[in-house]
Amino acid sequence: MNDEFLKSLKNIEAPAPSVAARERALDAAMTAFDAVHEGEGETQSEKNARPVQGIGWGERLRSITSDWKRNWTMDIRIPLGATFVAILVVPMGWYFMNQTALTPVDLSLPTPPPIEKAQEAPVAEMEVADARTRQAEQLGAAPQPAPAPVPMRDMAFEQQAVSPALARAPMGSAVYSPYPGGDRFTAFDEGGVKFTANEPVSTFSIDVDTASYAYVRRSLEMGQVPPAEAVRVEELINYFSYDYAAPEAGGDPFTPTIAVHPSPWNANSRLVHIGIKAENFDISEVPPANLVMLIDTSGSMDEPDKLPLLKRAFTLLVNEMGPDDTVSIVTYAGSAGVALEPTSGSEKAKILAALETLQPGGSTAGAQGIEAAYRLAEQAMVEGGTNRVLLATDGDFNVGISDPDGLERVIEAERQKGVFLSVLGFGMGNYNDAVMQSLAQAGNGNAAYIDSYSEARKVLVEELGGTLMTVAKDVKVQVEFNPATVSEYRLIGYETRALAREDFNNDAVDAGDVGAGHSVTAIYEIVPVGAPGSADPLRYGEDAVAVPGDDAEYGFLKIRYKAPGADVSELIEAPIPVAGQYQVMSDLPEDMRFATAVAAFGQKLRGSGYLAGMDWDAIRQLAQSGRGEDETGRRAEFIRLVDIAASLE
Template identity: 40%
Template sequence: MKKGIWILFCCLLCYLFTSAQYYIRGEVRNEHGVLLEGVKIRLKSKPQQVFTTGNTGAFGISLTKITDSLSLELDGYEKTCLPADSRQFNRLLLKTLPGTLKLYKNNRASIVSNARNNLFLPAPNQGESYSSLIENDFIHATEFPETGFSLNIDNAAYSNIRRFITNQMFVPEDAVRIEEMLNYFSLPIIRKSKSVHYSDSFNFSYQHTSNPWKAGHQLLFLQIEAPALSLDKVPPSNLVFLIDVSGSMDKPNRLPLLQSAFKMLVNTLRDCDTITIATYGGGVGIVLPPTGGAHKQSIKNVIDSLSAGGDTPGAGAIQLAYQLAKDKFIPGGNNRVILATDGDFNVGQSSEKELEELILRYQQTGIYLTCLGVGMGNYKDSKLESLSKKGNGNFAYLDQIREAEKVLVKEFTKTIFSVADDAAITVSFNPATVAEYRLIGFDNKKSALDDSNSVLEGGEIGSGHTITAIFEINPAKDSVSAVQQPLAVLDLRYKKPGSNDILHQTFHCEYQGLPIQSADSMYRFAASVAMFGSVLRKSKFTRDYQFEDVLTLARSGIRKNDVLQNEFGKLVEQAMFLYNPSKKKRK
């Protein structure tokens, strides 16, 4: 009897020992100290079970051993196996793959060699936030003949400037991004021009003219036209609307404007498209599960039901939106998160750097990000700009319902469907014809210039969009005798969506030196848009140029039947009276 009890007691001890529960706790970060969400974890003792880190990068796993080995896996990072001990908090490091590591560098809009010499003076911006920009300077072609700039379809700056001037408010200088002002008009290539180069992918055109604001200087206009796709040829879309319904959105030009905008977008949906709607404000939630484009009224009813209130947990909302997009990911399709907000994130990760690091985790997932900004007073332009660029996407500002219609209906395929990623241009000037050159716009953030490891950032190009860039040129003294020589050579590089292969196209610009009044009116209009931005920024290169000069140049280029161009003329006139009220009295 005693022997039987002893055997039973030993068996019980063995059972208790083998079934003892231990708990491994810890967190996973990368080498930048960023906590990593969604890391897949497998225990060596339980290889069939998969655990994941939470949205703070933390994990907790129960097991029957004091120690174990953990296998860590996350897209964009090296697969790693590390020991873990249940007797301590485990801080684990996941190393970034080279392709992901480069994304953490500060990115530039353009590459210029002496931008650091410019003086930086921060300007007040009335409670709104804008990235501090350093204007590009003249470069000596003999020393640095090559320069480059990023291509994208962002146009938020123009409608934001319009909002300030329409409300009789001075425009913050850092709110002025000239390349986005030119982008807003997507100026068409002049088809009859001898300078047009057609191809199966991107078309190219240029014009070399005199400079209307600087005698002796010249302008080089460059135009890149992306291939256009009709809506019926656009692959099925998997769209996640992420709508800010926090307390700051409770104004007519915020949530109600976005509701009208999204309902217009819903009208363009096809049966093959899928829509999911998530909101954040006081919390994060899904208000519409994945729904086909055929159910338009159901989608609109959900949009109409939204109301504003609560704080702004933007970081958690972005994580949810990307997860929703991943759940319904369409291989070869158009997978995109559309974030609509005033950008006033005030809960969780809210600084620009934190938000950039958050969005970088998703950049290589094949999911694009479109940011739609609204509001005034607390509008955070800098945050939305950073998110869209790091999220491999685009950025627009909606100041009125007509702008919402332009962005989401009339230019739907340009805004929503990408035909090229990481697109950038390298321009090599010929020192025999060019002594100095200056890229107008494409100004860099001060933080990017302060980073010696910063790289040229390629952008996303939407279907059928035309990008216009302008260089101011100080010609070489003997350039007249070198008229037949090349002016510049361009190298366009980009990737097709879903591919890592870099494609190239080469274009040549010949010396023309055409008087700008003899060029097509579109080039005079483009020059007036660039100069409007320069005068608003109080550029040192246009100190002698006034709003009246901009208006005269604009009127010589505005096409009578173009609504947007005529609106621009009126905007310049409003700015002239706003910044110089005495002229209004004389009138």
Template identity: 45%
Template sequence: MKKLLLIILLFAGLTGFKHSNSRHISGTVYGKDDGLPLAGVTVIIDGTSTGTQTNDKGRYSIIVPDGKQNLSFVYIGYKSAKVKLGKSELVNIYLEPAANTLSEVVITGYQSQRRKDLTGSVSVISMDKATASPPALNQLQGRVAGVAISSGSLGAASNVKLRGISTLPMPLRVTDESYKGMAENGFTNVKTSPLSTFSVDVDAASYSNIRRFINNGELPPADAVRIEEMINYFHYNLPGPINNDPVAIHTELSSAPWNSKHRLLRIGLKAKTIESKNLPPSNLVFLIDVSGSMDEPNKLPLVKASMKMLADQLRAKDKVAIVVYAGNAGLVLPSTSGDKKLTIKSAIDNLNAGGSTAGGEGIKLAYKIAKENFMPKGNNRIIMATDGDFNVGASSDGDMEQLITKERASNVAISIMGFGMGNYKDSKMETLADKGNGNYAYIDNVTEAHKALVSEFGGTLFTVAKDVKLQIEFNPAKVQAYRLLGYEDRMLNKEDFNNDKKDAGDIGSGHSVTALYEIVPAGIKDDYAGNVDSLKYQKSIPEATSNGNAEMVTIKFRYKEPESAASKMSLVTLNDSPEELKTTSADFRFAAAVAEFGMLLRESEFKQRSTFAQVISLAKGAKDKDEEGYRSEFIRLAESAKLLVKNELATE
């Protein structure tokens, strides 16, 4: 034994053995905002490339060599921190949130969600039968606070960890939908601004998109809720124009269901209906997104079914070409007579998805083909089917607006058909339709495709009045303040009404348009009327007094014939003689219910005494004939949304 000890000591001396000063440092990293562990934090020894990451419990362990005294902790969404090591080998740290945090990540599965988690632009990881692409999920780790991927490859056994939530099994889908931010119209004081001017809007995409969210057990993002599009999704029984007028104006006045002291004014426009056989010939270009993002059951397959429905409506005098785009754009069917349905449908059936998305190039080629086959007396239109997720070339909303505005002078309109979910770019498609003198629909199922492209074929594709504007003048003797419900991105300056160069919305054959104003009558005390101090440098506007005129509003309507550059104007007036709500038309009460539903979904600051129970009751009493069942469907949606909100409140 003594010999063995001697040998060991001799060996140590010969090898210059000495005690190592390397240290084993470990600890846990927490978020200072909520005290929960942070997974995926990078821990680096200063002055080296040596580092590690915290595990799913926020813990780390690292060997620090002699002479190194500092550790750096880095995590996107939090302020970086440098720690000087002391005597202790246990180093816990709390990171402070950074001011410029990234987009929120929301986990959606089969549990209920809070509305505040679903507003604005969000990234969503949805637990459903779809699978995620590995790069998409890997990009979350180290970039979004609280997300950690448990393994480098995201196969079936991989997991995603979020702070304070147990490990979630794959498969998962990363989603990134975008909606244009929108500030609601507020109440305007009539004494300072007696005129309200806006462009009409016949789009209906918001309603079917909201339906998709609610049917999937989610409340929609607030910016996805556009009240005018919800209202105008439905058919209203308005008489058409007489003589040769393209549009008739109708009005109705009652109390607002959510505030009985306020008035609710409904302005309805009804375009003339042209029989299909009398519609002008069409020069159509189907512009179809066949990029990789369209390779889902509710995207390209549904696009094909929709386009074939539309092909069935074409006549021999109509022509259609098909342009597709992925990494590049290409012509897959030259302009072909509408009676060659087998040829058209075969070209559609042969489409397959794959590659990146050069949407801008596709739009340019579609306009080129449309202009080459232009029909001077016909309907020249591009019908674009996409999820809006452009990622090659010109792709931003601004790029699209500039491109479409430039092409608008060609007199080729563009209709947008939105498809899919997850990476859906509503903001981009709304811009395309608005600036391209077209309309915008969201197709979430075959039934919706039939509604947009068969039942409403004429209204979707054939314009009877273009650049349609409304200007309402309120009588200050009768009105203190007013608010237009919706149309936030269609507002115009008062001078734009008489300016024929100012672009506005179009109305198609048989279309109806409804606009609602909430009015604060004169003579009642109301916080919404507003109050300002007297002016110092000019005379204050005198208090409104009765002027002997019973009129409450004058409604001016301006439009152009489809082939004209000069506008025409007509007007109607309405007296302050409101009906009782219960005696108004079923259409009035149903439109009011839809508007109230929209305010609740947006959590509007102007919802006042709105409730889901009132929405449901009002809509049930206004179903009318409802031959196609759309109003009954709305009632079911409102009932589902009520349950979702109830579940949300129970979890807060």
């Protein structure tokens, strides 16, 4: 451990504090100051400067102590801000007397637990972490309790007196994750029940990403329950290919398949199953492709499941390339620069040799990585073909543009010019799911997580057509439920893809894209009018049951999409009929049974309350019954994951 290396510690700069946090802190400081100095002599101007807080300090204190045990939070006569300060500061005064910064150092401190590699964290700890998050979710938007450093056993006041909601503003950072190894996900709440009478219209963007499934699979295979925010149910469902009816040739790029069937986890509700499958193209019919591989070669990529796997994955891809296709390779972070100028797909040996020379390591970030990639893409631009940058990384996005928003803007600008971007994630420990998702969305591409050779084959070979050929872009789904037949509904998954109702008709709003052969499934859980729902009927207000109307349809489905080169969207419409619904699960096509099992699995893994009525074994049986031929073995693998999840609970 030499000193020069240690001195690099000072290179890590803290970011600038956020203005909001700063203001919050300064406000808190002044409130505390006022509480401390209340009653001391002050000038008139200082009095004016002090925020009005109602009654004076003495009275405040008295009212706190007298009302304390009874009903302190509900007593609106106490100014809550002042109450908080009193609760916090009075004990703190005591605290400082005993333990100020100036008291001698306590040398008998408990040392932190030994360091472990995150991947090796025991299951029990993962579960604790997981439970903690769920608990935090229940507490609402303020996941951390009050920061008061109050030694509980010595205090006259109980800890719960300092309600988290009062004690501090909600934490601003949405991408904060306590999960091991620094993998980052954007937290989201499960989509809740909506009442048709209040909010009959549901709108979302489709999502053909599969990264969540691969991440979940990897976590479970390592014996860990994945964090809830890593489980996006729609990505789990859409990981599998479903054989929905193909569209008529020459017509719309897809036709929706709609089915209504019982819910396996709630006898009172039904599931509305909406599936679309895009037409598939023979790979030989796909127009020429111009691919630029933008590869992260930072030191963190030096693990068997990162750069070496990436090389093998791209080798698979290169083998699919034809003479009209071009491939370029750009690296960033570490060995920076152009590793391969645009090269014809027929010169496989040259491409593979360039791929083979890539080495992880080095510490300087390769600036201009993304610029170089887009420059090569434009240089080799194929009119009417596919022009795409494939960004492969383990989560290090130091591609040369430091500001994530700036990066998104560049990607969007290039998208306008016709160069799309897909993101391939590798490895664990540094995985930045949130950024991957947003970049791929900005670039009209998909985000996939590659954890194994077989996954690489699935993404880069089997689904090559989908990666290379977009058949419809900005695909949005809107369902209007009929209050005469549906009292409540809930969209399963797609929480991170929700759109505003008016976004549906706004062609400027970006949404998900569908590649050749992709299938997309969305499932709504509905409660038919008359069945017991989650809320009691209203005694006074107008109730959903009272709404008259057509009872032949549960709702109406609308899908908007744009043809790959178009700027104006097309509309596909279909009713969701009440008649003709499946009465028992066993009548359902195998694919739909399987998709329903995956939906149940994802929700249960997230700890969803809606799934309380279905155990792992029932999910397994449903998946087994929908397994079908399963040529690829992926459904069998899913069933194995159900078993692992069951054993970890």
